[in-house]
Amino acid sequence: MIKLLLLLLTVFLCGPLSAQTKQSKNTGNKNSNPTWVKNIPAEDVITWRRHIHQNPELSFNEENTGKYVEEVLKSFPNIEVIRPAKTSVIGILKGAKPGKTVAFRADMDALPMQEETDLPFKSKAENVMHSCGHDAHTAVLLGTAATLSKMQNQLKGTVYFIFQHAEESPPGGAIDIINSGALKGVDAFFGMHVLPNFPAGHVGILPVGAASTAQDVFHLNIIGKGSHGSMPHLGIDPIVVGAAIVSALQSVVSRNVEPGEMTVVTIGKFQSGDAFNVIADRAELAASIRTTTDKTRKQVEERIKEIIDNITKAYGATYELEYVPTYPAIQNDEALNAHARKSAVGILGKEQVFDAPMMTASEDFAYYRKIAPVSFMTLGIGDGAANHNPKFTVDESALQNGVKAQVQIILDYLNK
Ligand SMILES: [Zn+2]
Ligand SMILES: [Zn+2]
Structure with missing residues (x-):
């Protein structure tokens, strides 16, 4: 139930970051370029995102989205798929060696509003629209799963790719997944939310402690x-x-x-x-x-x-x-935040990683802290309308950096 409109109004009024909004081009990776970057299915990520965008479903009704995600996950090697709730999906990737368990979460639900963009893949459903970017979250995490599924030999530990239902509607889907018991043993949770009016592909690290309200x-x-x-x-x-x-x-x-x-x-x-x-x-x-x-x-x-x-x-x-x-505040863990920042800087370069201001909005990602420490971050998607606006769009050039950062954060967490 994130009220990102409020967040974005706050962000717009906050000035200090406005200089960053002017450079909306993804300047690409100038740093290390590990071989796995070639395995990112960049075009597929965009195809998945557009399919989900065109076929949005409301909170607790993500039947087709869940099925689609399950099918895509099953097309990757080494991934086991479970359904912890009616419309949620988790992909589990067990590395070749034992180790810690890390989870990355994407949400999949859309909002009850009529899309007002002129995108060729605009919503086919009347009064339902992906105006919070959860279509992008789902596609990026699928890209992360696809990339890591080919690196099983290099992994020490287990990765949970959580595709969660009903973030927008309290009591929210996170609590259903937690109550299912499917996440027992997870040592850390990460999440990433798209954020308009920040440079496309730049990763924003939210504050330690309260990252949302x-x-x-x-x-x-x-x-x-x-x-x-x-x-x-x-x-x-x-x-x-x-x-x-x-x-x-x-x-x-x-x-x-x-x-x-x-x-x-x-x-x-x-x-x-x-x-x-x-x-x-x-x-x-x-x-x-x-x-x-x-x-x-x-x-x-x-x-x-x-x-x-x-x-x-x-x-x-x-x-x-x-x-x-309704939702509690996300409490970002200091060590996990530092870890996310280091990994994001490592793969994207420090010019593409910034300090994001606290969100005055609320997010049910906060609940995962019942199980283990969490770190929530943002992904800039270029200039445009605020989340929850009928004209909301995503600069798709941002998505590849989202995958890169997620893969690096997971690799570093398990292999450190
Ligand atoms: Zn939202
Ligand atoms: Zn959202």
Whole structure:
């Protein structure tokens, strides 16, 4: 359920990286050029991506995408395919020698929106579009699996290629795969998300610690007592109660959360009343809350609940509150981040690796940390519309660098 639109707005407004957006050409690999680079099926990666793009499926409905991925994986040597959830697929590559187990994750779902590009391979499905780039994630990881499947003799350990369903829709697909038990024994998880308006093929290393935000949502019904607008003493005005709650909630970030800790409390909905001379009997509020640590997440939830409870009591109203946690924040591991950076620089050169700013969006990749440390990174895809925009496109010249970085990260992790 990544809200990359928010992320991209943040990134656009953040200036310091804008200089990088001007060089949108992939300058190619100037450094080492290991022989395996020749084995990257660059054209196939584009074919796979276009097929998936043209045939998008919504979260939890990735039946055909899952089948397609399974067939492609089965066409590679040495890969065992398992289905940990109805529409998820994992390819497992066991190296010639024993060692650690490393997982790379791609997500496969599309979004409920009408594509507005004029691509020759635009979506054939009405109101379904790959506007978050998960088609590219899937194709790049297939390219990585294809390349590594020919290097089994050189591998020490096991690689899991995770093709995950339903990233865009909480509770998300990651938790299904984790609960299936299929990932027991994985020592490290990596993931890579495409990011427009960064140079095509440049890999962005997200911060250590919080790399994205946790998002919680609440829905609140304030139940007052309706009355004539001229007889307020006979009613309990839910609008006055709601206004007091909205004002008091502003103090959570400004007075309770430690200064400097990124936290947002946004009341996105406040609806009540139909007529100017009637005191309504109910008011509806809804909010989204973004935090980056478990401690603050819990603290903010507690304060919000206290404020709502006490203010409604003070005004003689009652309430119904639904507080819904969605994805936690991705917590990038320091050692894995350093590893990803070193490998990416090693294969792409340092001019094609940059420090990406924290995503203010949320991602269910965060859940894999329940099993092992994680590192999430970005892949620049050139100038264009934001993720989740109907005009979103991917500069396909970026995909080869995505495969190169993924292969190198896996090789280095297993063979170090
Ligand atoms: Zn998304
Ligand atoms: Zn996404």
